[in-house]
Amino acid sequence: MSSAATNMRLKLPVTCLVLQIILIILFGTLVQYNHDTDAKLWHKGNQSDYENDFYYRYPSFQDVHVMIFIGFGFLMTFLQRYGFSSVGFNFLIAAFSLQWATLMQGFFHGMHEGKIHIGVESMINADFCTGAVLISFGAVLGKTSPVQLLVMAMFEVTLFAINEYIILSLLGAKDAGGSMTIHTFGAYFGLVVTRVLYRPNLDKSKHRNSSVYHSDMFAMIGTLYLWMFWPSFNSAVTAHGDDQHRTAMNTYYSLASCTLATYAMSALTAHDGKLDMVHIQNAALAGGVAVGTAGEMMLTPVGSMIVGFLAGIVSVLGFKYLSPILEKKLKIQDTCGVHNLHGMPGVLGAIVGAVTSALATREIYGNGMADVFPDVASGKVGTSLQAGHQALSLLVTLGMALFGGIIVGFILKLPIYGAPPDTICYEDNLYWEVPGDEEDHHDHQLATVRADEIEKLNN
């Protein structure tokens, strides 16, 4: 039985230290500054310092970074006794994943003469890959040990990089904001993992699988940072110029429209017309997911608003009606409802991307075609083939997520990671030193008494 023990005294340190040392060795062997970060290479050229890519990507990077650590981290703090773990494990697995992703993405599409060259764009891509892992974390939240999560991250990052390579490099699909690579992949991978890890007796922890007033307030910090910075997320790695500008704006309108749809559907589906924080915290973000592929295209502002509107409706309906069915019939215990926020809106986004590709014409894009659809501009493919590649990419992504999720799920099922027992899920106390909830009330009275004494002193 000791193999299932939740004590992390040795398991967690060994896992962290081994992983970090492997990372250090591989970075030492393989990773180099790229042209824009290397003192010698940069100064060989004749360009102005102001042309360094830092100035055109770094503000977006920082916004994405906030989404990863504050956005995802706090979004998951809604559980009443799982705030330390939500923010803290999010922090840990993100810090690991971004390093591992630098290597994996570098292997597949960043090698130059045997070396991986890195700069702000690779940092954004590493954060993006981390986002997929954090989405999967949402599906298994409260039911996994930190060691299990690190192992999941290691495999998921690897599969993410392979999938990304297939659909972006081999198929030539466009997916700047990651409707497919990040959201669809992360969600379905996580859903399959949580299915494999199905816990028939999870209702023994049911009383902790809900929010309290203050935990919902903390979660809104996560929601709002994701919402506000999503325009930066979707535009962070598109081509410079009109492309970044347009992508950010499309996302802005999609999200605004999605928010009104979310409030409408939340009140409409509640049993007494009251708004449900779960919907507001999550479904209002679906508009960002759903324009993750088409956002850089000439989707038009109104097109973005329609996509966001649909995403909000689908997402609330998913929380209300589909999630309970998935749990009862398919045994998918999806703690954060990632299927509703990332899964379905991600698939919607992929479809919108395919359709928008099919509708692209030189009349609409002019010379901007080369930035948005380079293969179309170069004559390599027509728009309908491009659209076909987009649709095929969705299928590849779903296949990779399902197949990978099953394998990784079974690896995570091994009783060696210190996963929590069914009776103590959603509970910080297992892995953290948890202080009390309230300051000492006795002391409080004392303080008041003493303050009275002090007042006497003062007078």
Added chain:
Amino acid sequence: MSSAATNMRLKLPVTCLVLQIILIILFGTLVQYNHDTDAKLWHKGNQSDYENDFYYRYPSFQDVHVMIFIGFGFLMTFLQRYGFSSVGFNFLIAAFSLQWATLMQGFFHGMHEGKIHIGVESMINADFCTGAVLISFGAVLGKTSPVQLLVMAMFEVTLFAINEYIILSLLGAKDAGGSMTIHTFGAYFGLVVTRVLYRPNLDKSKHRNSSVYHSDMFAMIGTLYLWMFWPSFNSAVTAHGDDQHRTAMNTYYSLASCTLATYAMSALTAHDGKLDMVHIQNAALAGGVAVGTAGEMMLTPVGSMIVGFLAGIVSVLGFKYLSPILEKKLKIQDTCGVHNLHGMPGVLGAIVGAVTSALATREIYGNGMADVFPDVASGKVGTSLQAGHQALSLLVTLGMALFGGIIVGFILKLPIYGAPPDTICYEDNLYWEVPGDEEDHHDHQLATVRADEIEKLNN
């Protein structure tokens, strides 16, 4: 009596869906990408992608965006039982207002051949207009239904756009940071609305109209984000180059100076020398409001500091002495004290702007005159006429706010929006599914017991 029912089951969905569908139709008919966001138009030119306005406005936009959703949203969470509504209704009406503002501001000063052209600058302006609505929200906080707020937003955005058109386009006034257009307008509009909606029996909800320890901590998140990003707010739409740079810096020093004045006045006016969180949360921001007009002018750092200093003093005195009088004598129930944070400092800012305009000389501005005072540079007006236009703009703004506020107040008084009864104001429970405050303590003991068991397993 059913017309006054607070159940939102149908009212809120219908309002949201109708508004969003109208927005979609109007965007489809009227709105287009502008030169910098359109693939074809941008690539017609010969400019470098790095010259796209995205790179020179978007970081400011994101800061403004954070102020709107986190800043205003969390600033209003100070009430003990109104956190969901403060953040949540702020989110809803902001998501609506920014879309509606795109149209209204477009009608009045963005039409090109019958179409509204949009990009990052119109996004900032839409967020600005939203700011005015959120200021008015502060005045009526806790006493209004979400449907009422959406209706208020619809009218207020429209009037905002008209007022902005009159003073900026017709009168040629300068008001980059919106001392007049945003703060004065938003505050006095909201104050008149709350006056019309006067509730004689509001003291029945008095026990909820105050903070608790944690709600004040959440509110400080809002305060600090507003304070930190105010330099970006005031400089977001000024001319490029020295103008943006100077405006940000003037605001920085004004706010710092204001903060010291606020702490001084708070301790000085308290009955026992203790600081009052209400002052710190609000008055420390008055320095940003008060340089909203003159910030882009050659106000000098010391000038900015003096303005901030005065704004902080005026604001604390307002909270301490004026607000109670306004409530008792004029029946203005101003929940957040927007008169002290936005009203008086906004008027102060307008006056400072007029005076600074009057003192402008070519000796001081050189060729920079054309950016700050184009009408003076072109010889269309002299500096004293410019100053006159600035002063006139304040009067126009006050007139629009008072007149508009009365009309809209009476529209909002109709008993059809599900406003809360006097006995249940400042209460989330009416419109939200509210979870309990504390996790199950019984469970807590259980968890501890189980953790002991687990410990045994581990050994």
Added chain:
Amino acid sequence: MSSAATNMRLKLPVTCLVLQIILIILFGTLVQYNHDTDAKLWHKGNQSDYENDFYYRYPSFQDVHVMIFIGFGFLMTFLQRYGFSSVGFNFLIAAFSLQWATLMQGFFHGMHEGKIHIGVESMINADFCTGAVLISFGAVLGKTSPVQLLVMAMFEVTLFAINEYIILSLLGAKDAGGSMTIHTFGAYFGLVVTRVLYRPNLDKSKHRNSSVYHSDMFAMIGTLYLWMFWPSFNSAVTAHGDDQHRTAMNTYYSLASCTLATYAMSALTAHDGKLDMVHIQNAALAGGVAVGTAGEMMLTPVGSMIVGFLAGIVSVLGFKYLSPILEKKLKIQDTCGVHNLHGMPGVLGAIVGAVTSALATREIYGNGMADVFPDVASGKVGTSLQAGHQALSLLVTLGMALFGGIIVGFILKLPIYGAPPDTICYEDNLYWEVPGDEEDHHDHQLATVRADEIEKLNN
């Protein structure tokens, strides 16, 4: 005894107003817009508005600004009854320090024809100097009055500027991210001050010197903002181009590596394998401190990761084993453990900087040498002399901190500032109007009852 009274009714207002008026007078006499913020000067040149330094420094400035006000402020909210003071005094002394720092740093390295010229770079430097004061604040947290803190800030900013002048201008050392000037100086200055202010009976307030569940969640907001924006901090004032880019990236990897080391060490050193929030909140940041000097150099990504790894280990060990010894043996009562987060990692960073300087070659830096080591590039010094200057700078910094800390400590020991008595340390109640912790439960029941009534009305 009245001299020790904690009542701030007059002390705080007088201090704030006198300081602010002095600032206003000195700004009026000495401070001017610099070339990039002055309307006339900027427009004399022929440069494009897009070349204004605003666009290449301001996004970094805003990130630093968030670290100062949200990062430091919330990091210190971990105490159960000191949230108002942590955030609020942080706010006050930062608002003062940034103004005072503008003058002090201007005196020592910003004078042009008798005037201090200011712009975004001086704003960043002022925020940096403020950071050192806030680190010292962390050492004395909970045991000092706001007047005492303002007096400390006034002296510390002055000494900071002198030290900075000696090591950067006279010795030609490099320290862009302030391992020495900010972290080492701020930490050891604060440690000496808290030593001089030693309170033998502080255990009477021991029950308040700990966290509660929600206060630890608030502190994580501070931690994460510091962690996310540290790349901007270290790169904010380096040379443009590859230097800023490289510095940000080195910091990113150092922090990620440090985080894994922190989690490993926290679980390893805990008595039952549980993670300790104190370590996560603090030690995970040590990687940012430790690359504050060498971050702009060609440290390589793997070098950064190794430095971060060591910093995390050293920091956790410091919290676990060294802090109790410092308190018992050396009577250093370090509330936030700044020795572990800023002190030792700062010294480590200085050493890493010296070593990396010694290893610099033209082969590695190419023409970039002039940006990173201008004195080496110009032939003024060799790399080993540069390294010697780096090492000497650490000694100068330690000397200034120790010497200055003693003097200022004794000044702060005067019984005139209203410091809290030993029995009421770590308590907001002394200096703030503190509301209750919980909403009225009685009212809660009422609200529920009334909601039932309303439900009847609705049907």
